Amino acid sequence: MTNMLQVEGLNVSFPSRDGPVRVVRDVTFTLGRERLGIVGESGSGKSQTGRAILGLTPASATVTADKLSFDGIDLRHASAKTWRSLRGPRMSMIMQDPKYSLNPVMTVGRQIVEAYRRRGDATRTDARNRAVAMLEAVQIRDPERVFEAYPHELSGGMGQRAMIAMMLIAEPDLLIADEVTSALDVTVQLDVLRILDGLVRDRGMGLIFISHDLRLVSSFCDRVLVMYAGRVVEEIAARDLHSAQHPYTQGLLNCLPQIDGDSGPLQTLTRDPAWLA
Numbered sequence: 556m557t558n559m560l561q562v563e564g565l566n567v568s569f570p571s572r573d574g575p576v577r578v579v580r581d582v583t584f585t586l587g588r589e590r591l592g593i594v595g596e597s598g599s600g601k602s603q604t605g606r607a608i609l610g611l612t613p614a615s616a617t618v619t620a621d622k623l624s625f626d627g628i629d630l631r632h633a634s635a636k637t638w639r640s641l642r643g644p645r646m647s648m649i650m651q652d653p654k655y656s657l658n659p660v661m662t663v664g665r666q667i668v669e670a671y672r673r674r675g676d677a678t679r680t681d682a683r684n685r686a687v688a689m690l691e692a693v694q695i696r697d698p699e700r701v702f703e704a705y706p707h708e709l710s711g712g713m714g715q716r717a718m719i720a721m722m723l724i725a726e727p728d729l730l731i732a733d734e735v736t737s738a739l740d741v742t743v744q745l746d747v748l749r750i751l752d753g754l755v756r757d758r759g760m761g762l763i764f765i766s767h768d769l770r771l772v773s774s775f776c777d778r779v780l781v782m783y784a785g786r787v788v789e790e791i792a793a794r795d796l797h798s799a800q801h802p803y804t805q806g807l808l809n810c811l812p813q814i815d816g817d818s819g820p821l822q823t824l825t826r827d828p829a830w831l832a
């Protein structure tokens with residue numbers, strides 16, 4: 556699966572009083588077994604791009620694409636049955652907010668066990684042990700207690716880690732991580748990045764890493780898509796991000812505070828209407 560995911564001419568629009576608003580415009584890219592970052596300011600269409608790939612766009616939206624295929628499967632015409640076989644075991648998305656991913660009426664442990672058992676025929680005991688080990692791996696200090704807890708009994712940070720454990724244990728071929736480490740403290744953030752990195756390196760997973768943190772993306776990812784107002788304005792190797800060509804990318808980079816830089820005022824981003832052309 557050199558190019559496990561192919562996205563061509565993807566558009567997402569929402570209805571509004573003034574007509575449809577296009578929040579993802581003609582987005583085209585491919586993904587292999589690599590770490591692809593998507594950066595851009597809030598509202599630039601990063602999450603809606605990820606959701607459209609997984610068929611998780613809100614019902615009010617319209618999605619069109621010239622091509623949207625995963626492992627040769629045309630996702631534009633996938634049946635409910637095909638989606639069931641893909642979402643979870645083969646392609647998964649970790650959202651910003653655990654509320655949307657954890658089932659409120661099922662214990663955390665049972666959800667993680669089910670995610671693991673969906674990918675093969677593990678015994679209950681094996682699945683339980685793996686689930687507890689995964690909770691430990693995302694630095695949950697009391698994994699046995701969290702295993703038995705319901706999502707509402709966990710703090711926000713714990714809930715997010717439990718959700719990450721649930722997505723990772725399935726070892727999907729494609730994982731879309733949407734601002735997944737933003738709310739975590741630095742040590743847990745590093746642990747989660749290490750786990751993601753291991754899955755890409757050892758299991759050949761394809762990772763789409765959505766983030767507004769340019770520094771993190773440039774050090775963690777292989778390639779970066781820069782989005783502005785729904786469009787991909789630049790695609791660049793992460794190591795070359797510092798020499799980005801597009802004025803919007805340069806603007807984003809210039810807005811980063813420097814720890815050792817002078818303490819002058821931070822630059823603000825100016826936008827050129829021509830970028831929308």
Ligand SMILES: Nc1ncnc2c1ncn2[C@@H]1O[C@H](COP(=O)(O)OP(=O)(O)OP(=O)(O)O)[C@@H](O)[C@H]1O
Nearest residue numbers: 569578595596597598599600601602603604613767
């Ligand atoms: N349900 C919805 N109805 C109408 N517009 C929506 C809906 N969901 C998202 N949008 C709009 O789509 C645009 C793109 O949103 P998206 O969440 O993809 O941005 P983003 O780049 O991921 O930003 P953030 O970093 O803040 O999550 C935004 O302008 C947002 O207001």
